[in-house]
Amino acid sequence: MNSITSTPQSHTMNSINCKCRKQRKGFLMNLPSEILVEILSRLPARAVLRCKSVCKTWLEILSDPRFVSFHFAIARARPGLIVHQIEMFKNFMKLVEFEDKIYHHDIDQDSLVKFHPKWLSESPDANLVLDGSVNGLLCLRDTNYEQETVYICNPITREYVKLPAPEGVVRYQSVVTYGFGVSRVTGEYKVVRVCHEQVLDPISQACIRIPRSECQVYSLGTGSWRSINENMLNFAYGGRCRPVGLFFNGNVHWLIQDLNEDSYELISCFDLEKEAFQPFPSPFLGRQGLLLSLGVLQDRLCLCDNTSFSEISIWVMKEYGVKKSWTREFVIGKMTELIGPTLEVVYPLKVFKDGVIMVLWGDFFMMYCCNKSNLGQEVDMEQSRGPNRIEAMLHVPSLFSLKNFGLENVKNF
Numbered sequence: 001m002n003s004i005t006s007t008p009q010s011h012t013m014n015s016i017n018c019k020c021r022k023q024r025k026g027f028l029m030n031l032p033s034e035i036l037v038e039i040l041s042r043l044p045a046r047a048v049l050r051c052k053s054v055c056k057t058w059l060e061i062l063s064d065p066r067f068v069s070f071h072f073a074i075a076r077a078r079p080g081l082i083v084h085q086i087e088m089f090k091n092f093m094k095l096v097e098f099e100d101k102i103y104h105h106d107i108d109q110d111s112l113v114k115f116h117p118k119w120l121s122e123s124p125d126a127n128l129v130l131d132g133s134v135n136g137l138l139c140l141r142d143t144n145y146e147q148e149t150v151y152i153c154n155p156i157t158r159e160y161v162k163l164p165a166p167e168g169v170v171r172y173q174s175v176v177t178y179g180f181g182v183s184r185v186t187g188e189y190k191v192v193r194v195c196h197e198q199v200l201d202p203i204s205q206a207c208i209r210i211p212r213s214e215c216q217v218y219s220l221g222t223g224s225w226r227s228i229n230e231n232m233l234n235f236a237y238g239g240r241c242r243p244v245g246l247f248f249n250g251n252v253h254w255l256i257q258d259l260n261e262d263s264y265e266l267i268s269c270f271d272l273e274k275e276a277f278q279p280f281p282s283p284f285l286g287r288q289g290l291l292l293s294l295g296v297l298q299d300r301l302c303l304c305d306n307t308s309f310s311e312i313s314i315w316v317m318k319e320y321g322v323k324k325s326w327t328r329e330f331v332i333g334k335m336t337e338l339i340g341p342t343l344e345v346v347y348p349l350k351v352f353k354d355g356v357i358m359v360l361w362g363d364f365f366m367m368y369c370c371n372k373s374n375l376g377q378e379v380d381m382e383q384s385r386g387p388n389r390i391e392a393m394l395h396v397p398s399l400f401s402l403k404n405f406g407l408e409n410v411k412n413f
Helices: 008-029 033-040 045-051 055-065 065-075
Strands: 079-087 091-098 107-115 126-134 136-141 150-154 159-162 175-181 189-200 207-221 225-228 235-237 246-248 251-258 264-271 277-282 292-297 299-306 311-317 328-335 346-351 356-359 365-370 376-378 386-393
Touching: 033 055, 045 055, 045 065, 055 065, 079 126, 079 376, 126 386, 136 175, 150 189, 175 246, 175 251, 225 292, 246 292, 251 292, 292 346, 346 386, 356 376, 356 386, 365 386
Parallel strands: none
Antiparallel strands: 079 091, 079 386, 091 107, 126 136, 136 150, 150 159, 175 189, 189 207, 207 225, 235 251, 246 251, 251 264, 264 277, 292 299, 299 311, 311 328, 346 356, 356 365, 365 376
């Protein structure tokens, strides 16, 4: 039998390596706290959580709210993507990062976080969907009409809260839409719920009248919903796009249709600080039957129009709230197999450094679109073949703890 024998040289090398490791560890431990914060704040959020187990000093530094805010400010420069994939035998959400380099813009499939949304719910019939992403927190909603449950969770810290059920029973033909955001002045995180009772055309099933509507707001940490007295009658929310409010610049935005004006396309805007709806300009006033969606590209509000048979147009609001600043900035030729009539809405997600745009086509797949060459390519999301559905939105990882909201019953998944 062969045996491995130790030599004086090997003992010497082992001693040197051990000494070097101790010196490196001691070097990090002895760094001034401000330098240590600078180093650790540049780590991914998941790595920071691991670093909390190194020693009590690091735990104290990394748990400080000032570090959490500093880390988030740096993370905002490199937002990731929260993706919800529903397949025949799978249902999971994952947080992935982008590779944003010239001529290279893949998604890192080694996800930062992966979890099953049903881990948050005790109901076997739960069907959770994404309803918002703000400062590292996700708003998830159970679309089961009998439950109408809303959850706020942080996928990094694995914390979540279940919001109390809003008052009132939602009946068939009613439309409920949610928005999630944070006030610019008070910093309060708020969930906005809009419910419309509808009267549908018996033939086309299109909404022709709204006899009753209501708006409710839930501020995290208060424990209860509040009714907002707003006149929202004859404004149908959603259209063909998903009826989810888009948070931007302290407001929640929805695409709506004015039923008094032959279904003109408008934008509804809810100010989270004033808790009131206010008029908001749209470039499509007077036009109807459009395939539109709201989004944010390069920190500007945008509208994506998929009405044309051959191209996708993206309008950008260069000066927030100013109607004249709407500009058709991106015109993308469709892939050959997508040319022609369609009922699918396109959701813009991100513009990369080389001008390539990532979009979500309906709820079927994501693709890269080149504004210059009119070439398209499907994003590899490692989906299995067969029936599947996908949701996606930008998400900035955060170490923010839901325990900061005080009154909420925080749980872990």
